[in-house]
Amino acid sequence: MLRDLAELVAIPSVAVVTPGDHPFGDDVQRAFEWMLARAEREGFDTFNADNYGGHVEFGGWEYDEDGDRAGRSDEVVGMVGHLDVVPVEPKDWKTDPFAMVREDGKLIGRGTGDDKGPTVACFYAMKALNDAGYRPKKRVRMILGLDEETNWTGMEKYLEKVPAPDMTFVPDSGFPLIYAEKGFVTFTLAAKFGSGRAGGTELRSLKGGSVVNAVPAEAKALIRASSYERIRDKLDAFRAETGYTMKSQLRGKSLEITAIGKAAHAAIPQAGLNAISVLMQFLGRIEDWNNEDVRDFITFYNTHIAMETDGRSMNLGVSDDIVGPLTFNVGLLKGDGKAASISVNCRCPVMFTDEDLYAAILPVCEKWDLGVVKESYKKALYVPKESAFIQTLMDCYRAFTGDTEHEPMTMGGATYARTLPNAVAFGARFPGDPSLAHQANEYTLEESLMRAAHIYAEAIVRLAECDDPSAEQTVRLASLADTERLGRLIAKNAKPGMVVALSGDLGAGKTTLTQAIAKELGVKEDVTSPTFTLIREYTDGRMPLYHFDVYRLSSAEELEEIGCEEYFYGKGLSVVEWADRAGSLIPDDAVRISLAYGEKENERVATVTGMPVTGFASKKRRK
Numbered sequence: 001m002l003r004d005l006a007e008l009v010a011i012p013s014v015a016v017v018t019p020g021d022h023p024f025g026d027d028v029q030r031a032f033e034w035m036l037a038r039a040e041r042e043g044f045d046t047f048n049a050d051n052y053g054g055h056v057e058f059g060g061w062e063y064d065e066d067g068d069r070a071g072r073s074d075e076v077v078g079m080v081g082h083l084d085v086v087p088v089e090p091k092d093w094k095t096d097p098f099a100m101v102r103e104d105g106k107l108i109g110r111g112t113g114d115d116k117g118p119t120v121a122c123f124y125a126m127k128a129l130n131d132a133g134y135r136p137k138k139r140v141r142m143i144l145g146l147d148e149e150t151n152w153t154g155m156e157k158y159l160e161k162v163p164a165p166d167m168t169f170v171p172d173s174g175f176p177l178i179y180a181e182k183g184f185v186t187f188t189l190a191a192k193f194g195s196g197r198a199g200g201t202e203l204r205s206l207k208g209g210s211v212v213n214a215v216p217a218e219a220k221a222l223i224r225a226s227s228y229e230r231i232r233d234k235l236d237a238f239r240a241e242t243g244y245t246m247k248s249q250l251r252g253k254s255l256e257i258t259a260i261g262k263a264a265h266a267a268i269p270q271a272g273l274n275a276i277s278v279l280m281q282f283l284g285r286i287e288d289w290n291n292e293d294v295r296d297f298i299t300f301y302n303t304h305i306a307m308e309t310d311g312r313s314m315n316l317g318v319s320d321d322i323v324g325p326l327t328f329n330v331g332l333l334k335g336d337g338k339a340a341s342i343s344v345n346c347r348c349p350v351m352f353t354d355e356d357l358y359a360a361i362l363p364v365c366e367k368w369d370l371g372v373v374k375e376s377y378k379k380a381l382y383v384p385k386e387s388a389f390i391q392t393l394m395d396c397y398r399a400f401t402g403d404t405e406h407e408p409m410t411m412g413g414a415t416y417a418r419t420l421p422n423a424v425a426f427g428a429r430f431p432g433d434p435s436l437a438h439q440a441n442e443y444t445l446e447e448s449l450m451r452a453a454h455i456y457a458e459a460i461v462r463l464a465e466c467d468d469p470s471a472e473q474t475v476r477l478a479s480l481a482d483t484e485r486l487g488r489l490i491a492k493n494a495k496p497g498m499v500v501a502l503s504g505d506l507g508a509g510k511t512t513l514t515q516a517i518a519k520e521l522g523v524k525e526d527v528t529s530p531t532f533t534l535i536r537e538y539t540d541g542r543m544p545l546y547h548f549d550v551y552r553l554s555s556a557e558e559l560e561e562i563g564c565e566e567y568f569y570g571k572g573l574s575v576v577e578w579a580d581r582a583g584s585l586i587p588d589d590a591v592r593i594s595l596a597y598g599e600k601e602n603e604r605v606a607t608v609t610g611m612p613v614t615g616f617a618s619k620k621r622r623k
Contacts (some may be wrong), residue, residue: 069619261276394408
């Protein structure tokens with residue numbers, strides 16, 4: 001396992017958008033081909049999606065009475081790793097970043113922790129099970145991402161060719177498990193500079209950072225002035241006042257000023273020191289800029305960003321009870337005498353979208369005449385902690401570690417989990433292990449990587465043998481209390497964009513079930529049937545509740561006219577009574593519940609598909 005990891009680390013697979021057959025560059029392609037070839041030597045099936053990504057797979061075969069293969073399951077348990085890495089600054093490393101070193105229990109090298117090491121751990125979990133003769137009921141598939149550190153276009157292309165797995169874990173974070181990830185918005189703010197006057201200090205260039213999703217450790221400004229003694233005096237005073245590391249050096253007739261910060265992941269910018277912010281703070285001490293536009297750009301930065309990491313002065317001081325406050329990281333600075341720009345990466349609360357963000361910063365941008373270039377948006381991830389999927393993974397972790405103290409977590413980092421339905425980040429870093437992703441001298445602990453491989457093998461077995469969560473389940477509700485208990489369970493599993501489609505005879509309990517859902521969500525208003533208005537909105541709970549009653553619907557088009565899709569795929573939970581009348585407008589992945597009268601007066605029978613119903617005695621049968 002370590003030999004294979006060393007070979008993979010030796011490939012400097014920094015993704016670079018490249019025309020031709022290798023869309024992310026030759027080095028990423030080499031790593032991808034190495035992984036596919038290694039899997040094929042073990043007898044695994046492989047798939048290549050035109051070099052945008054691919055997968056390694058085994059299992060899911062159905063056998064006849066003679067032991068011959070007779071078919072293959074459509075159900076898939078997925079894992080997603082990535083083979084690309086962030087760039088390195090060799091001068092910041094004590095060892096060659098692309099030659100893995102084993103030292104004092106550490107595996108040092110770029111990608112050992114993020115994400116080649118965990119990907120190899122998953123591969124060896126598959127290999128160990130296959131070598132032992134294990135025949136999983138479902139297909140076990142390890143998806144290989146190739147541009148996770150940049151634009152994620154590879155995963156988009158891959159998923160155009162291959163359906164997403166039914167449930168997926170991503171070994172690209174920490175144990176025990178990440179059930180929510182902040183939304184991910186990247187944008188650039190740009191300023192144009194007019195002509196400057198004669199005399200004064202002239203800006204020649206600005207440069208800082210190498211990627212937007214990391215706190216930059218270095219930033220430079222090249223300036224020209226008639227005398228640099230005054231500027232150097234200011235620099236000495238600034239260093240003494242702040243304690244920041246700053247350097248100056250003549251470059252021909254210009255003076256280069258360098259600010260040194262501390263690198264960190266953009267998900268936790270408060271853990272680093274942003275060199276761009278340090279540089280801009282010093283440049284604000286220079287009063288005689290020969291260009292007012294340059295001065296205004298620097299003033300804007302120091303007024304609305306400065307050393308903040310929460311975006312509050314950009315009108316972005318928002319938070320929620322799931323993932324906490326928004327974080328704001330300036331990752332890139334570029335500029336010359338004609339224009340300048342900063343590229344920003346924000347990690348946002350679950351219900352805060354890119355549209356919300358741009359609406360918030362627009363007044364500031366208009367005030368300072370800044371252009372906004374929208375670059376990327378990754379929707380927040382949220383899978384309820386109570387879901388059977390998460391509880392299964394937690395059981396695997398606890399069974400192997402004995403750790404009952406640590407609970408599922410949230411984070412600001414972005415993993416491939418958010419590109420897939422029913423997916424979460426699961427390891428491979430253990431509580432207390434160092435987090436060195438994107439940093440110089442990155443390493444992972446050898447013991448931790450081995451432990452992770454054991455946990456992944458256990459998770460594969462449990463998920464591959466568990467019942468399909470979309471299987472039809474019959475639940476007997478002996479009383480009103482049971483109906484309310486089912487409603488609470490649904491609410492605990494609810495996430496934005498989920499639709500619960502209710503059907504059944506008049507008086508079977510649809511509205512009672514909806515009321516229980518609303519109560520668990522924290523809705524304070526009385527929930528009644530919206531029969532004459534089709535829909536009622538309740539927005540005072542932990543997420544919006546959209547309550548539809550389509551009993552009097554004359555046609556599906558009528559529901560379409562009120563914009564049902566905006567609700568169904570929006571920020572809240574939609575509960576639709578008499579859903580059978582809405583026809584194909586109900587999403588395919590909706591949770592469907594049919595209620596019928598039971599044998600006793602207060603008894604009801606609920607048939608549930610699309611969500612595992614734990615906590616009830618139920619009889620399951622395949623759809």
